[in-house]
Amino acid sequence: MGMTRIAIIGGGKIGEALIAGLRDGGWPPQDLVVVETGEARAAELKDRYSIMTSDLAIAAEGAQVIVVAVKPNDVPGVIDKVDEAISDSVHEAVVVSLAAGVPTEAIESRLSAGSPVVRVMPNTAMLVGEGTSAICKGRFARGEHIDLVRKMMGSVGATVEVTESQMDAVTALSGSGPAYFFLLAEAMIEAGVEQGIPRKTAETLVLGTAKGAGAMLAAGGDGPTALRAAVTSPGGTTAAALRAFESGGLRATVYGAVSACKERSAALADEVREQMIDELSADQT
Structure with a gap:
């Protein structure tokens, strides 16, 4: 792995998670550079992962992959600076956006014509190396760009390729999905407390159950329907609970x-x- 220089713009939690995954996967530190405006944070990342830090113009100019890991509102300004940096570059750079809700069309509109853009919808589980990232390509991205991005995002979890028209549904399933499981865990813990179990004990039981159930699902083979049926005896305790879930809609x-x-x-x-x-359009008038 290596020889592809990656510039990561944004050293927040998502940016750091990607850096950590790449370093753990053996990506050479000399091929990684992070752009972080906070001096203390930039120094922290440099020391922790033995990677380079730089300003955006220099980092983008020398990179083959430019990862935009900033808040959606900051994307326009960042993309404009990226375009300035790569417009005269001797090599092609693919711009990879991890910003939620920003379509490839919008990014392409602020880059030089023909610039390859790949959009990624990650989820927060990438912070622990168990993310699920959906990847779609813009108009000018090619197969080799997708392969490279899948390898890169594979360092922090699983990847799937989708069309851009599916990205909103992806957001609803996996992007926001961890929050649904957190809410269920929260409700189960509260229910356990109501039934007289100490909160710490309820947390241990619920979080351990969630981890085990997730591992069983991830193991492949039987899907969720078969797994649920396997622990549901007719007329038993689990069946009573599931009836309550179903009757509650x-x-x-x-x-x-x-x-x-x-x-x-x-x-x-x-x-x-x-x-x-x-x-x-306003800038051009």
């Missing part, structure tokens, strides 16, 4: 939650797209 609630998340994601993406394109 669990499935309908999940369907509604995913649909609401997808609709909100689409609305935010439209807002970001219009904002970035409108700002560019």
Whole structure:
């Protein structure tokens, strides 16, 4: 692995998680550079991972992959600086956006014509190396760009390739998905406390159960339906609990939650797209 220089713009939690995954996977430190405006934070990342730090112009100019790991509102300004840095570069650079809700079209509109863009929707589990990242390519990205991004994001978990039209649904399933499991765990802990179990004990039971159930699902083979059936004896305790879930409308609630998340994601993406394109048009007049 190596010889592909990666510039990561943004040294927050997501940026650091990617750096950590790449270093743990053997990516050479000389091929990684981070752009972080906070001097103390930049020094921390440099010391912790033995990587280079630089300003955006220098980092982007020498990189084959430029990862944008900043908040959506900061993307327009960052992309403009990236375009300035790579417009005269002797090699092609692929811009990889980890910013939620920013369509490839909006990024392409602020880059030189033909610039390859790849969009990634990660989730917070990448902080512990167990993320699930959905990847889609822009108009000018090629197969080798996708392969490279999948290798890069594979350092922090699993990857899938989707179309951009599916990204809002992806956000609703995996991007926001960890919060759904956290909410269920929170509710189970509170239910245990209500039944007289000490809170610390309830937390240990629920978090251990979540870890074990997740491992069983991740092991492959039987899917969730078969696994659920295997622990549900007719007329037993689990069956009683599942009846309560079903009578409470669990499935309908999940369907509604995913649909609401997808609709909100689409609305935010439209807002970001219009904002970035409108700002560019204003700059050009």
